[in-house]
Amino acid sequence: MPVAQRWRSAILSLIILAVLLGAWQAATRSEEGTAVVDPAYAALVGKAAASGGKTPFPGPGEVGAELWRHLEDPFYDRGPNDKGLGLQLAYSISRVLAGFLCAALVAIPLGFMIGMSPTLYQAFDPFIQVLKPISPLAWMPLALYTIKDANSSAMFVIFICSVWPMLINTAFGVGAVRQDWLNVARTLEVPRLRTARQVILPAAAPTIMTGMRISVGIAWLVIVAAEMLIGGTGIGYFVWNEWNNLSIANIICAILFIGLIGMALDLLLARAARLVSYRE
Amino acid sequence: MSLFRNPFDAQSRLACGCGRHASQAEHDLAQRHEAEALQARAVESAVMRALFPQDALRRAFLRAVGSGTAMAAVSALFPLGAAKEAFAQSPGALEKTRLKVGFIPITCATPIIMAHPMGFYAKQGLDVTVDKAAGWALIRDKALAGEYDAAHMLSPMPLAISMGVGTGSAVPWTMPAVENINGQAITLSIKHKDRRDPKSWKGMKFAVPFDYSMHNYLLRYYLAEHGLDPDTDVQIRAVPPPEMVANLRADNIDGFLAPDPVNQRAVYDGVGYIHTLSKALWDGHPCCAFAASKEFVTRMPNTYQALLKAIVEATAYAHSPANRKEIAAAIAAPNYLNQPATVVEQVLTGTFADGLGKVIKEPARIDFDPMPWQSFAVWILTQMKRWGQIKGEVDYQKVAREVFLATDALRLMKEAGYPVPAQPDKTFSVMGKLFDPARPEAYLASFKIRRA
Numbered sequence: 001m002p003v004a005q006r007w008r009s010a011i012l013s014l015i016i017l018a019v020l021l022g023a024w025q026a027a028t029r030s031e032e033g034t035a036v037v038d039p040a041y042a043a044l045v046g047k048a049a050a051s052g053g054k055t056p057f058p059g060p061g062e063v064g065a066e067l068w069r070h071l072e073d074p075f076y077d078r079g080p081n082d083k084g085l086g087l088q089l090a091y092s093i094s095r096v097l098a099g100f101l102c103a104a105l106v107a108i109p110l111g112f113m114i115g116m117s118p119t120l121y122q123a124f125d126p127f128i129q130v131l132k133p134i135s136p137l138a139w140m141p142l143a144l145y146t147i148k149d150a151n152s153s154a155m156f157v158i159f160i161c162s163v164w165p166m167l168i169n170t171a172f173g174v175g176a177v178r179q180d181w182l183n184v185a186r187t188l189e190v191p192r193l194r195t196a197r198q199v200i201l202p203a204a205a206p207t208i209m210t211g212m213r214i215s216v217g218i219a220w221l222v223i224v225a226a227e228m229l230i231g232g233t234g235i236g237y238f239v240w241n242e243w244n245n246l247s248i249a250n251i252i253c254a255i256l257f258i259g260l261i262g263m264a265l266d267l268l269l270a271r272a273a274r275l276v277s278y279r280e
Numbered sequence: 281m282s283l284f285r286n287p288f289d290a291q292s293r294l295a296c297g298c299g300r301h302a303s304q305a306e307h308d309l310a311q312r313h314e315a316e317a318l319q320a321r322a323v324e325s326a327v328m329r330a331l332f333p334q335d336a337l338r339r340a341f342l343r344a345v346g347s348g349t350a351m352a353a354v355s356a357l358f359p360l361g362a363a364k365e366a367f368a369q370s371p372g373a374l375e376k377t378r379l380k381v382g383f384i385p386i387t388c389a390t391p392i393i394m395a396h397p398m399g400f401y402a403k404q405g406l407d408v409t410v411d412k413a414a415g416w417a418l419i420r421d422k423a424l425a426g427e428y429d430a431a432h433m434l435s436p437m438p439l440a441i442s443m444g445v446g447t448g449s450a451v452p453w454t455m456p457a458v459e460n461i462n463g464q465a466i467t468l469s470i471k472h473k474d475r476r477d478p479k480s481w482k483g484m485k486f487a488v489p490f491d492y493s494m495h496n497y498l499l500r501y502y503l504a505e506h507g508l509d510p511d512t513d514v515q516i517r518a519v520p521p522p523e524m525v526a527n528l529r530a531d532n533i534d535g536f537l538a539p540d541p542v543n544q545r546a547v548y549d550g551v552g553y554i555h556t557l558s559k560a561l562w563d564g565h566p567c568c569a570f571a572a573s574k575e576f577v578t579r580m581p582n583t584y585q586a587l588l589k590a591i592v593e594a595t596a597y598a599h600s601p602a603n604r605k606e607i608a609a610a611i612a613a614p615n616y617l618n619q620p621a622t623v624v625e626q627v628l629t630g631t632f633a634d635g636l637g638k639v640i641k642e643p644a645r646i647d648f649d650p651m652p653w654q655s656f657a658v659w660i661l662t663q664m665k666r667w668g669q670i671k672g673e674v675d676y677q678k679v680a681r682e683v684f685l686a687t688d689a690l691r692l693m694k695e696a697g698y699p700v701p702a703q704p705d706k707t708f709s710v711m712g713k714l715f716d717p718a719r720p721e722a723y724l725a726s727f728k729i730r731r732a
Contacts, residue, residue, distance in 0.1 A: 044626055044633035049550030054529065081412040082615035148425035231414035240414055244385055244522035245618040246549060
């Protein structure tokens with residue numbers, strides 16, 4: 001009964017959500033302070049500080065109100081330092097896509113070359129192994145120093161972090177094409193380039209797509225941190241700016257959207273991967 | 281007027297703002313010619329008015345000899361050409377009107393920020409974008425990379441950049457104006473509300489905004505005066521101002537000497553209390569500065585002058601206590617400081633909650649005075665040397681003179697109607713100890729706790 005099962009899991013999801021929200025609400029209920037201060041002082045400080053406490057963590061209601069405010073007008077633009085959440089997300093997505101596409105343009109052809117020639121594979125391997133584990137953010141000061149442009153530096157960081165999974169997966173996928181198929185192509189005297197295009201590419205495509213999917217996930221993780229460093233625009237900057245304002249409610253909204261966009265990017269590539277998959 | 285042009289007309293061009301020119305460049309050129317012609321006409325009128333106090337006489341003269349002859353005759357008497365040139369030079373054509381100025385969201389940057397919403401830049405014909413930067417290292421790197429034309433910096437930073445301290449190589453940097461004086465405070469976590477004696481602060485963790493900051497030097501000075509060695513008895517780390525309250529709340533640090541609105545924000549959220557204002561340490565100390573590269577100053581002298589004029593005028597406006605409320609409302613917006621308006625207002629008006637239940641009135645909590653006294657620079661250099669940031673011989677006066685551009689500020693302050701100081705330098709005392717800028721080495725040697 002797949003339909004009934006789907007309903008059951010949907011209801012269970014809703015119950016989990018309700019429990020989480022309830023726990024959140026219970027945990028953040030502000031306890032009233034007892035200290036009494038004069039009203040002139042109370043007018044100058046926050047509500048919690050006036051009664052001797054600290055400003056509490058925002059509850060679900062507060063976050064919901066902020067969320068509604070962002071959803072109502074996501075694309076406003078009031079100067080360079082105050083833009084709507086939708087615009088900020090658009091900036092981040094455009095940076096990720098630019099860096100990611102550049103990386104794909106470099107990694108896939110290079111991966112093809114490396115995968116088709118064991119000599120090249122051996123030659124490149126030490127470099128890839130050393131460069132791959134470097135945290136992309138460690139590149140940031142270097143990028144800022146040499147590129148001298150904050151925006152391009154952020155894209156460079158995205159590029160450098162998304163290039164490795166794609167490169168390695170492409171090389172692996174190309175190298176792992178079944179020898180039988182290549183032998184058949186050779187028997188039929190198919191030219192080398194045509195072999196690459198019509199035999200190797202379709203055979204390696206699922207592995208390449210997996211690499212791209214990993215890459216875009218990492219790129220989306222990194223952009224938030226990179227933008228917190230460079231400032232200006234983007235969802236990372238939004239988080240930093242709201243941290244500056246100690247507005248935890250806004251930060252939670254941003255976290256929610258970061259998660260949703262990350263999920264959408266992953267789903268998109270999963271769909272694309274399904275298009276190129278095949279059964280042996 | 282482009283507004284009244286029919287955009288659906290195939291004949292009309294919409295390339296420039298006024299619609300009369302094929303491109304924006306052509307439009308600008310024509311505008312410049314127009315401005316020059318207007319200036320020349322203004323000079324001619326002034327001369328004619330001086331020659332003929334009565335207008336009837338002037339008209340009679342012109343009718344009698346004709347305008348061409350009159351002009352030739354006047355030119356023979358008076359060097360009209362030279363006068364026109366001299367006049368054209370004083371305001372000068374701006375080399376660049378679209379500028380980007382970086383700032384850190386703290387009240388020290390008030391003049392730089394408020395000049396944008398309150399139109400001080402626009403008044404000088406500048407189209408300035410004020411760009412919020414995420415930290416001092418970033419603002420320095422963006423300024424060094426040329427992404428910013430000018431920037432808000434801590435006043436020790438131009439000195440450090442000029443000497444190549446903390447950067448790859450020395451780049452000549454200038455500091456034509458101080459932003460604010462006073463306006464900092466030592467804030468401690470609310471859990472230390474009974475530990476008011478600095479002698480009991482051994483083992484605490486403090487934050488300052490940056491290694492090359494007045495905050496760092498003042499905090500070290502304050503601790504050392506109370507017998508604590510800032511390098512061994514306590515821990516001092518650099519934390520960007522926006523992250524300070526979050527760190528204080530998380531108990532990562534015990535306190536900080538920070539710019540506002542950070543101190544007031546800690547009070548607002550019930551996280552900390554204001555132990556002492558920096559004013560109590562050194563009344564009238566400089567803090568943040570308006571800084572630009574030497575290259576910008578020499579390559580675009582007119583733009584630099586206009587920008588500095590806007591800053592000095594904004595500073596003069598902020599100097600008056602009557603304007604502070606209006607300024608607080610203008611700069612508290614998300615685009616600028618992104619803080620509750622009451623926090624910024626308490627900082628600027630000096631009537632504030634101290635975090636311990638008292639309302640304190642201290643109108644001089646923060647003040648705005650653009651004068652980059654060279655003795656400030658000399659004091660900063662002594663402290664940089666005291667804590668081992670610079671080593672060896674320092675030509676105090678030369679570095680101070682080259683970086684702190686006192687003369688430009690003086691002239692513009694006079695124009696902005698500031699009370700102008702009579703002597704070019706001044707002495708001051710820090711925590712009751714007199715500083716003589718003429719004898720920096722002796723001053724340095726007089727401290728018991730020092731690294732050099």
